[in-house]
Each structure stands twice: as structure tokens, then as C-alpha cells.
Amino acid sequence: MAPQPRGSSSRIPFGVIFGGTDINEDAKCEEKVRVMEAVLNEARFAVSFTEAMRERAISNWPHARNKIYVQPQGIVTTPNISFNWEKCLQSAGIPHNGNSLCYFLLICGLRRVKDPLYLADAFAEWHREDPSVQLIIIGPAVDPVFAEEVKEKVQRADGVHLLKEIPQEDLHAAVKKCFAVVNSSISEGMSAALLEAMDLNVLVLARNIPGNAAIITHQETGLLYSNPEEFVQLSKSLIGDPCLQRKIVARATEYVTKHHSWEHERNAYQNFVLSLH
Incomplete structure (x- = not known):
């Protein structure tokens, strides 16, 4: 997640994506939880990769339940055939x-x-x-x-x-x-x-x-x-x-x-x- 400066209000509508460290590690820090809450308050949607991540997010920010969605990462691989x-x-x-x-x-x-x-x-x-x-x-x-x-x-x-x-x-x-x-x-x-x-x-x-x-x-x-x-x-x-x-x-x-x-x-x-x- 990319936090907005404290007290700011974005004029541009945006959504956020939970990467993993924010939910698993940063959510243990009260200050970071407050920053992420401020971001979520303004975000139109939030995306988590798994249902378990979504549930952890909801446990921290229950008011955002209806705007947190699950979307697994999509994968495409492009190996360089000339790589030595x-x-x-x-x-x-x-x-x-x-x-x-x-x-x-x-x-x-x-x-x-x-x-x-x-x-x-x-x-x-x-x-x-x-x-x-x-x-x-x-x-x-x-x-x-x-x-x-x-x-x-x-x-x-x-x-x-x-x-x-x-x-x-x-x-x-x-x-x-x-x-x-x-x-x-x-x-x-x-x-x-x-x-x-x-x-x-x-x-x-x-x-x-x-x-x-x-x-x-x-x-x-x-x-x-x-x-x-x-x-x-x-x-x-x-x-x-x-x-x-x-x-x-x-x-x-x-x-x-x-x-x-x-x-x-x-x-x-x-x-x-x-x-x-």
C-alpha cells in the first residue's frame, strides 16, 4: 500500500493492493496501522491475494470489509532462450x-x-x-x-x-x-x-x-x-x-x-x- 500524507485528501479516486508485508508485518505497528486506515478510508477498493489475507485486513479495519476483494496474482513467464x-x-x-x-x-x-x-x-x-x-x-x-x-x-x-x-x-x-x-x-x-x-x-x-x-x-x-x-x-x-x-x-x-x-x-x-x- 502507498500511504497518503497524514491529513491529506486525494482528489484522484484510487484503489490499493495489499502486498503481504503490510498485512503480515506492518500491521503489528500501531502507527502504520493508523496510516493504512487513513488510506483505506479514502480508497475505493482494496485487493488482497488470498481469502486469509482479506480476513486479516478485515480484523484490523472492519469498517472496510465491503471494499476489500480477493484476486490471486496472475502469472506469465518469459524465459530468455539465449540466456547463458x-x-x-x-x-x-x-x-x-x-x-x-x-x-x-x-x-x-x-x-x-x-x-x-x-x-x-x-x-x-x-x-x-x-x-x-x-x-x-x-x-x-x-x-x-x-x-x-x-x-x-x-x-x-x-x-x-x-x-x-x-x-x-x-x-x-x-x-x-x-x-x-x-x-x-x-x-x-x-x-x-x-x-x-x-x-x-x-x-x-x-x-x-x-x-x-x-x-x-x-x-x-x-x-x-x-x-x-x-x-x-x-x-x-x-x-x-x-x-x-x-x-x-x-x-x-x-x-x-x-x-x-x-x-x-x-x-x-x-x-x-x-x-x-
């Missing part, structure tokens, strides 16, 4: 050796709520046992101070690497080169990275939090883990079970196609915008 994954890894000093390495890709902006270091120690221990497994954290330094902490930690964690953000089309191509996409966030609204991976026929492993559980059914469309040790255990099992891999990928693709159509999302927002007039 090995060259990208080489330029970043990350091990690359054809198909002999097993890459896990953690896509996130470097800020604390995304908790990108959550798996670092457990993954490093696994890597020392099996050098073929590699965890790559990729994304922009949203919080520069925290990003330095991530960089320093990664330098000491075997098998864990940090890669700067790349254009979306290249990122989609990189996803297709990986074994799985990982999410380790403390909280999520709806992870586009997970949905895009599912759309690209790539496995997903996500921390078992409400936002992730809303789009992933454990062992059906992906895997949910509750701690780093369970992540390693589930990953090992998945690597050793190609049949389960195929089943999860097929079900995940079917789920995204059915529930996260970008055409449906576009039509919904067109109707929202038309309601402003």
Missing part, C-alpha cells in the same frame, strides 16, 4: 559444471522479512557431505545494511552463493536451469517467484508459513518445510525420487494454469479501475 546460465555463474565465481551440479535458487530482495540466510548453515553442512548441491541467493539489495550481512555470511558458508539481480527474462531462464526454487521468508503475501517456478515446470520448496501454504499443497504441488533440517531431508528425498518430481511438477503446472491466469487478473483489475469512475 553457465556464463552467468562463471562471471559471479559460482561453480558450474554442466549437469553434474544440483542448483537450488532462492529468489528474493535482500531484506530481513525474506530471511535469505535461514537455510545457510544447514545447507553448508549438506554441501560438505555432497558437494554437488549448491544454493544460490539472487536478488536486489533492498536493505543495503542487511545485504552486507548476507554477503559476509555467504562468504563463510560452503556451497552457498550470492548472485546480483538479473533481468526478469534471464531470471526465468535461470529458473529452468535449476533443480528447485526455494522460499525461506518469515512471511509472504503471495510469492510470485514460487508461482513462476511452478509455471516453468520447476520444483518448489517453501517455508511452511500461511502465504506459502495458500499456494502449495505439500507433496502435491510442492514441498513445505518447517525448519532447515527438514528442508535438507525433504530435498534429499526429492532428488532421489524422479517419479515424485514428475508428479509434483505436473500438478503444480495444472494448479497455476487454473488459479493464476494473468488474463483473469488483467480483467479483474480492468473492472476495478472502471469502478473508480
Whole structure:
């Protein structure tokens, strides 16, 4: 949500979209709750990605119940077919050796709520046992101070690497080169990275939090883990079970196609915008 200055009144009709951090984290701060309430008072509509997010919003601002709607994120992926994954890894000093390495890709902006270091120690221990497994954290330094902490930690964690953000089309191509996409966030609204991976026929492993559980059914469309040790255990099992891999990928693709159509999302927002007039 984009808060209006205190005491202001916008002459332009507008709506707002809850992103996840606002509902899951900012709503714990009384001052931010008051700011968001002021915005909601003026907004013509508000959009949440899931019914659970809508209910949490209503619990904070019950007077806005009738203007809060649910619209899941729509997904469209556009992998760059000319993207050179090995060259990208080489330029970043990350091990690359054809198909002999097993890459896990953690896509996130470097800020604390995304908790990108959550798996670092457990993954490093696994890597020392099996050098073929590699965890790559990729994304922009949203919080520069925290990003330095991530960089320093990664330098000491075997098998864990940090890669700067790349254009979306290249990122989609990189996803297709990986074994799985990982999410380790403390909280999520709806992870586009997970949905895009599912759309690209790539496995997903996500921390078992409400936002992730809303789009992933454990062992059906992906895997949910509750701690780093369970992540390693589930990953090992998945690597050793190609049949389960195929089943999860097929079900995940079917789920995204059915529930996260970008055409449906576009039509919904067109109707929202038309309601402003």
C-alpha cells in the first residue's frame, strides 16, 4: 500500500493492493496501522491475494470489509532462450559444471522479512557431505545494511552463493536451469517467484508459513518445510525420487494454469479501475 500524507485528501479516486508485508508485518505497528486506515478510508477498493489475507485486513479495519476483494496474482513467464546460465555463474565465481551440479535458487530482495540466510548453515553442512548441491541467493539489495550481512555470511558458508539481480527474462531462464526454487521468508503475501517456478515446470520448496501454504499443497504441488533440517531431508528425498518430481511438477503446472491466469487478473483489475469512475 502507498500511504497518503497524514491529513491529506486525494482528489484522484484510487484503489490499493495489499502486498503481504503490510498485512503480515506492518500491521503489528500501531502507527502504520493508523496510516493504512487513513488510506483505506479514502480508497475505493482494496485487493488482497488470498481469502486469509482479506480476513486479516478485515480484523484490523472492519469498517472496510465491503471494499476489500480477493484476486490471486496472475502469472506469465518469459524465459530468455539465449540466456547463458553457465556464463552467468562463471562471471559471479559460482561453480558450474554442466549437469553434474544440483542448483537450488532462492529468489528474493535482500531484506530481513525474506530471511535469505535461514537455510545457510544447514545447507553448508549438506554441501560438505555432497558437494554437488549448491544454493544460490539472487536478488536486489533492498536493505543495503542487511545485504552486507548476507554477503559476509555467504562468504563463510560452503556451497552457498550470492548472485546480483538479473533481468526478469534471464531470471526465468535461470529458473529452468535449476533443480528447485526455494522460499525461506518469515512471511509472504503471495510469492510470485514460487508461482513462476511452478509455471516453468520447476520444483518448489517453501517455508511452511500461511502465504506459502495458500499456494502449495505439500507433496502435491510442492514441498513445505518447517525448519532447515527438514528442508535438507525433504530435498534429499526429492532428488532421489524422479517419479515424485514428475508428479509434483505436473500438478503444480495444472494448479497455476487454473488459479493464476494473468488474463483473469488483467480483467479483474480492468473492472476495478472502471469502478473508480
